[in-house]
Amino acid sequence: MRYLPKSPADREAMLKAIGARSIDDLFAPIPAEYRLNRDLKIPRQMAESEIVDWFRERSRENGDGHATFLGAGAYYHYRPVIIDALISRGEFLTAYTPYQAEISQGTLQSIFEFQTMICELTGMEVANASMYDGSTAAAEAVMMAVRLTGRRSVVVARSVHPEYREVLSTYASHQGMPLAIVNFAENGRVSAREIENSISSDTACVLVQSPNFFGTIEDIEALADVVHSKGAMLVVAIPEAVSLGIVEPPRSADIIAMEAQSFGVPLGFGGPYCGVIATRELYVRQMPGRLVGQTTDRNGKRGFVLTLATREQHIRREKATSNICTNQALIALMANIFMTVYGKVGLKELARQNLAKTAYAAQQFGKHSEVLFAGVPRFNEFVIRTSEDPYAINSRLLGHKIIGGFPLKKFYPELGNSSLWCCTEMTSRSMIDTAVGNVAESERSVRSAREEEAEVAR
Amino acid sequence: MKHMTRKATRHVSQNEGLIFEKSSPGKAAWKLAPLDVPDVDTQKLLGSSERKDLGNMPEVSEIEIIRHFTRLSTWNYAIDLGMYPLGSCTMKYNPRVNEAVSRLDGIANAHPYQPEKSSQGALRIIKTLGECLLEITGMDAITLQPAAGAHGELTGLLLVRAYHDSRGKPRKKVLIPDSAHGTNPATAAMVGYAVENLKSNAKGIVDIAALEAQMNDEVAALMLTNPNTLGVFEQEIHKIADILHAKGGLLYMDGANMNALVGKVRPGDFGVDVMHLNLHKTFSTPHGGGGPGSGPVAVKKTLEPFLPKPVLVSKSDGTLGFDYDRPQSIGRVRSFYGNFGMFVRALAYILANGPDGLRQTTEDAVLNANYIRKNLEGTYDLPYSSASMHEVVFSDKLQAKKGVRTMDIAKRLIDYGFHPYTTAFPLIVPGAMMIEPTESESKEELDLFVEAMKAIAQEAEEDTELVRTAPHSTRVSRLDETAAARRPVLRWKPGAQPSTTLAAEPPSLKPEA
Numbered sequence: 027m028r029y030l031p032k033s034p035a036d037r038e039a040m041l042k043a044i045g046a047r048s049i050d051d052l053f054a055p056i057p058a059e060y061r062l063n064r065d066l067k068i069p070r071q072m073a074e075s076e077i078v079d080w081f082r083e084r085s086r087e088n089g090d091g092h093a094t095f096l097g098a099g100a101y102y103h104y105r106p107v108i109i110d111a112l113i114s115r116g117e118f119l120t121a122y123t124p125y126q127a128e129i130s131q132g133t134l135q136s137i138f139e140f141q142t143m144i145c146e147l148t149g150m151e152v153a154n155a156s157m158y159d160g161s162t163a164a165a166e167a168v169m170m171a172v173r174l175t176g177r178r179s180v181v182v183a184r185s186v187h188p189e190y191r192e193v194l195s196t197y198a199s200h201q202g203m204p205l206a207i208v209n210f211a212e213n214g215r216v217s218a219r220e221i222e223n224s225i226s227s228d229t230a231c232v233l234v235q236s237p238n239f240f241g242t243i244e245d246i247e248a249l250a251d252v253v254h255s256k257g258a259m260l261v262v263a264i265p266e267a268v269s270l271g272i273v274e275p276p277r278s279a280d281i282i283a284m285e286a287q288s289f290g291v292p293l294g295f296g297g298p299y300c301g302v303i304a305t306r307e308l309y310v311r312q313m314p315g316r317l318v319g320q321t322t323d324r325n326g327k328r329g330f331v332l333t334l335a336t337r338e339q340h341i342r343r344e345k346a347t348s349n350i351c352t353n354q355a356l357i358a359l360m361a362n363i364f365m366t367v368y369g370k371v372g373l374k375e376l377a378r379q380n381l382a383k384t385a386y387a388a389q390q391f392g393k394h395s396e397v398l399f400a401g402v403p404r405f406n407e408f409v410i411r412t413s414e415d416p417y418a419i420n421s422r423l424l425g426h427k428i429i430g431g432f433p434l435k436k437f438y439p440e441l442g443n444s445s446l447w448c449c450t451e452m453t454s455r456s457m458i459d460t461a462v463g464n465v466a467e468s469e470r471s472v473r474s475a476r477e478e479e480a481e482v483a484r
Numbered sequence: 485m486k487h488m489t490r491k492a493t494r495h496v497s498q499n500e501g502l503i504f505e506k507s508s509p510g511k512a513a514w515k516l517a518p519l520d521v522p523d524v525d526t527q528k529l530l531g532s533s534e535r536k537d538l539g540n541m542p543e544v545s546e547i548e549i550i551r552h553f554t555r556l557s558t559w560n561y562a563i564d565l566g567m568y569p570l571g572s573c574t575m576k577y578n579p580r581v582n583e584a585v586s587r588l589d590g591i592a593n594a595h596p597y598q599p600e601k602s603s604q605g606a607l608r609i610i611k612t613l614g615e616c617l618l619e620i621t622g623m624d625a626i627t628l629q630p631a632a633g634a635h636g637e638l639t640g641l642l643l644v645r646a647y648h649d650s651r652g653k654p655r656k657k658v659l660i661p662d663s664a665h666g667t668n669p670a671t672a673a674m675v676g677y678a679v680e681n682l683k684s685n686a687k688g689i690v691d692i693a694a695l696e697a698q699m700n701d702e703v704a705a706l707m708l709t710n711p712n713t714l715g716v717f718e719q720e721i722h723k724i725a726d727i728l729h730a731k732g733g734l735l736y737m738d739g740a741n742m743n744a745l746v747g748k749v750r751p752g753d754f755g756v757d758v759m760h761l762n763l764h765k766t767f768s769t770p771h772g773g774g775g776p777g778s779g780p781v782a783v784k785k786t787l788e789p790f791l792p793k794p795v796l797v798s799k800s801d802g803t804l805g806f807d808y809d810r811p812q813s814i815g816r817v818r819s820f821y822g823n824f825g826m827f828v829r830a831l832a833y834i835l836a837n838g839p840d841g842l843r844q845t846t847e848d849a850v851l852n853a854n855y856i857r858k859n860l861e862g863t864y865d866l867p868y869s870s871a872s873m874h875e876v877v878f879s880d881k882l883q884a885k886k887g888v889r890t891m892d893i894a895k896r897l898i899d900y901g902f903h904p905y906t907t908a909f910p911l912i913v914p915g916a917m918m919i920e921p922t923e924s925e926s927k928e929e930l931d932l933f934v935e936a937m938k939a940i941a942q943e944a945e946e947d948t949e950l951v952r953t954a955p956h957s958t959r960v961s962r963l964d965e966t967a968a969a970r971r972p973v974l975r976w977k978p979g980a981q982p983s984t985t986l987a988a989e990p991p992s993l994k995p996e997a
Contacts, residue, residue, distance in 0.1 A: 074581050298775075
């Protein structure tokens with residue numbers, strides 16, 4: 027086996043040194059009745075070339091080379107090549123969690139920079155080293171608000187990503203945390219008044235998302251006012267991190283649960299991604315997850331360590347703020363490099379391009395179909411309602427190697443034939459025109475079918 | 485320090501400030517393609533939601549970024565540099581073909597919501613990995629959704645709870661041995677269970693009499709790590725399972741130490757009802773400085789209805805798809821389908837090994853641990869003499885007499901070119917030194933490690949200060965963790981002074997005598 031660095035003679039010599047007759051001696055503690063005396067029934071050992079071939083075949087079956095209009099919590103942005111060049115360095119890739127600070131300063135300093143940039147972008151005072159993803163970050167942020175307020179119940183906007191809501195409801199199920207759902211208004215936003223009415227004296231927090239699942243930017247200031255006036259906390263989920271380049275961050279939120287996948291992390295069929303929690307300094311001791319802090323060594327030299335570990339499971343066991351241990355360090359490093367590449371000016375320009383492509387697409391689609399929630403600002407996603415089932419439209423688009431918008435029926439049946447479209451800097455004008463042409467064609471044929479029906483009826 | 489030269493020497497370690505300290509307006513590492521649609525008036529589109537300023541985000545060029553992170557990387561220890569004997573962490577070689585295949589276009593760029601028809605490759609990967617893991621564990625059904633080991637524990641205990649709920653009584657407690665990982669009790673608390681400690685016996689394994697006394701119809705499950713954190717196989721596992729099952733409880737196995745079992749024995753065969761695996765331990769996906777992990781949960785048939793949704797199924801037309809109609813499911817534990825990129829890597833590892841390779845891997849891992857044990861017994865105290873599987877736990881008892889503790893010895897190992905072993909865990913061993921070499925170490929590397937450990941033991945006798953102030957060869961010496969926690973500085977702020985000694989040389993750049 028090519029990963030094993032031993033010759034048969036080495037094994038012999040080592041067994042002899044141990045005083046064992048054969049390797050079986052070392053497995054003697056396992057009762058004989060349970061020992062597996064056959065080969066595992068798994069595929070035979072493959073050569074590297076065979077492994078590459080096997081996965082190439084899977085890659086082809088996945089429809090490689092398609093253009094996509096899908097967003098809905100996972101975004102296709104350009105990934106600068108230096109990201110993979112740098113994260114592939116063995117010193118990052120194959121390092122353990124940086125508990126031994128003296129030989130982990132590379133990882134620690136990069137996390138410190140990550141925390142800093144997340145704070146800059148979100149307008150928060152502290153950010154952790156990462157959570158599994160945006161959905162679990164949102165659930166943990168809500169549980170954090172429950173601990174901070176001493177209240178139990180939670181209000182959730184229905185415009186929060188449906189899968190984030192599902193995860194929250196799983197997490198909340200045995201915590202005695204009742205969840206109340208508030209619907210979105212005509213304009214696609216949650217109404218501050220409805221939120222206000224849903225808050226009781228036992229409401230720990232309100233969870234909203236901005237840009238929300240429909241791409242609409244929520245009026246965070248107005249929401250914060252009513253939430254805070256009732257003594258509850260405002261938790262804001264941000265699944266599309268690139269929006270922070272041009273959309274004012276929810277500075278009046280108490281906790282932000284972010285998904286940093288848009289920052290240079292491949293779509294990868296849903297993971298690994300990079301959740302983050304950011305909040306105010308005041309709340310840091312109730313924060314879940316690892317934190318890196320600055321300190322000095324014995325010679326007064328600046329260095330970084332994992333800190334405030336008394337919140338964590340390896341110290342506090344059942345009294346910890348969370349059971350989280352392994353996080354998404356390498357993915358946070360991708361996000362860190364991405365943020366560094368684009369920086370103060372690039373991130374804004376990148377977000378502006380997303381905005382422009384989306385504005386153009388919404389305008390073009392709007393000529394042939396209804397664009398929902400048009401009256402309020404949005405970032406890089408929008409909802410159109412077609413006469414035809416969006417699955418049928420998408421199925422034709424697939425013939426052009428284009429994956430169409432996400433049909434919303436599954437999560438929002440009342441929205442009928444609506445679908446959620448996303449445009450990023452990767453979306454070309456010709457792609458948009460092709461998709462719009464397809465929708466136009468679909469509307470024309472539905473119309474003429476109706477006219478024919480009317481004709482027949484006459 | 486003459487004897488150290490076989491393993492470790494120093495090299496120049498460039499100083500490198502924070503990226504913010506290199507930033508200046510007008511530098512850029514990015515260039516966007518020209519916009520092919522009309523430009524927009526952002527103020528008009530966004531109104532008061534428009535962001536004006538991005539604060540102190542850096543402005544640097546590409547070469548500076550490359551140098552910045554490359555320099556930082558050289559301050560890290562890594563598997564690629566040498567042995568990582570962290571007990572219970574299974575720091576094994578991370579094969580590069582795993583990285584290559586995970587970056588193939590149709591795999592790296594697959595959107596989780598793309599039509600099932602164009603996701604068959606991804607679904608086939610999930611299916612094949614799931615089948616391999618079921619065969620390896622001897623279990624009946626599996627979910628790959630959990631994002632890490634602790635997340636797998638959470639999922640597993642939610643399944644336990646759902647199972648008991650379905651039988652009319654959720655039960656109140658989870659039994660956890662005193663040698664368990666901290667994630668076990670933290671997880672039980674998240675699922676609303678009270679934690680009851682279970683004492684280990686003199687051999688370091690579950691005390692059967694204590695278990696019998698503590699087991700009753702309020703106990704939902706026992707969370708057991710097997711082999712346990714001492715590296716000892718629970719020989720009476722059949723009795724443990726029987727005691728639990730007789731009173732309606734379930735046996736949960738923490739798969740952290742699965743590297744001792746793959747291809748040799750299957751948890752499903754010795755009575756385990758539910759368990760999690762760590763793909764980032766046993767199945768070689770890279771640890772990446774702390775993640776990502778992946779924590780699949782495998783269960784027996786009785787728990788299958790409760791698995792998180794969606795569940796992967798084979799359809800009548802031979803294609804694969806997701807089943808969302810699972811009325812008894814605990815729900816989702818994560819968005820989409822889990823850390824898919826880790827599935828790709830773990831499967832590539834399994835395919836590279838095959839049945840013979842996986843068995844040899846386990847045998848070598850156990851051989852390596854026993855080789856270290858044999859060579860260091862006598863030099864270091866061995867608190868439990870029970871046979872070791874893939875890891876061995878010593879204590880600092882002999883060295884503590886001279887005031888040298890496990891952390892000091894661990895830090896001194898750094899000077900010899902090794903990552904420290906796991907210190908002060910498991911909690912049942914005062915001054916624990918927990919060593920897991922994995923299969924990835926050659927006899928030569930093990931011999932160097934043994935030599936280093938023996939040399940440190942000698943130093944602990946002759947020059948305690950040398951050991952107690954180690955490491956001496958790193959770019960920073962021991963860091964003030966108390967100050968870091970007392971006045972937390974968790975981010976850089978403009979105007980923050982770079983450390984006055986930032987530009988100082990590492991302790992010594994003089995060639996070794």
